[in-house]
Amino acid sequence: MDAFLVSAGVVALGEIGDKTQLLAMMLAARYHRPGLICLGVLIATLANHALAGLVGQLVARRLDPDILQWALGVSFLLMAGWLLIPDRLDEAPRPMRGLGVLTATITLFFLAEMGDKTQVATVALAARYDSLTAVVGGSTLGMMLANAPAVYFGARAADRLPARLIHGIAAALFAVLGCATLLHAAGWLGG
Template sequence: SLMGGGGILSAAPQLSTVLVLLLLCVHSLRRLLECLFKATSPHPVGPIVTENGSIKGNLGFIHAFVASFSVIIVSELGDKTFFIAAIMAMRYNRLTVLAGAMLALGVMTCLSVLFGYATTIIPRIYTYYVSTALFAIFGVRMLREGLKMSPDEGQEELEEVQAEIKKKDEELQRSKLANGAPDVEAGTGTTLPQSKWHRFISPIFIQAFTLTFLAEWGDRSQLATIILAAREDPFGVAVGGTIGHCLCTGLAVLGGRMIAQKISVRTVTIIGGIVFLAFALSALFIKPESGL
């Protein structure tokens, strides 16, 4: 069994290490953004920070958190990264796959937030309305794609991911045979003495991290995170995005095949388009100076 007692114990250090790394990344990002906030010029740029408005600051964080979380959910369910986690979890230890994918998505989210915050050297009024226009464009594009999709859309992407993972599996098996190493990750073979690093960074962990990171780079959810970080509270965007990714990846790992069969990529795409358009329309009622 992939989830046997030995498999869980062997992957537990990886998962705990990843959780610690994610917490350190988010904490470091927060400290970095706080330092950057203090160095910003007096004119309104980027997310609004007020000295006497703790309520406004809290609302800004909540608004950014909800926006980032919801955008990630509608963008990632049935996405390529979702299928990668689902298929790998059916072949290998689930905790190892979850740890590798979570670390990749956490790092990607923090990088995207930093990219988005870098645009705050531009006055906020410009980045606010440019990001609003981009959300509108994304929303219209997703609606068009969703309406043109067939009910069975997503099967091709699933097959593409399966072929890609199968190719990686063959390369991994050839490497193991060449080195005379047993298939420890799947719970077979005799466990040999391992270095401390190999206990935490196994070939499957690296494969899950690499495939997820490359699939996420330039993806719609990454672009949406960058746009949100340019107009919302960046810490709220980072936390909401990370939790959203963890939820989607967790669902993929725990019941990816069942969920992939139940959800409709067409429906999720249409809902995603509506969510993006809703954020764009909200700009008509919220002023850039409000900080929300």
């Protein structure tokens, strides 16, 4: 249950103000089909984060456990710093012409999520926790918790969210995870 809840919380907070959230709002403003856009975000996220989770588990199985602990601790601290760098809408890909709303959303969202903070977080969380289903399920829930309101309430509501504060909270969570993982790797914190 920890893997699911941590994944959901960290990813939801990390997604606030992220380029993929801005992309979801842009698609909603363009197509006015919030149900299809949310479905597209869900499908793209499941596919993308399942791939990320598999990579995380592969890394966990291939690396020596001691090296993995140190690598994860450092990666969580790097994620904390990365979360403090805001995304801008002009970094998000532009919608494609000629595709249906659902296909455009799935394609654009999947591609925009490649190498994104939340995908990298999913890789690290899957390497940390030995539960692919819990991590992918939690990270997908986190994405939907952040993106569904953005789609339904649009840019007006998103402009009122203190994205800087929320990114700070997410960064603090990653910093705590990183420090705890490094303390555990050093033998100073029990597992």
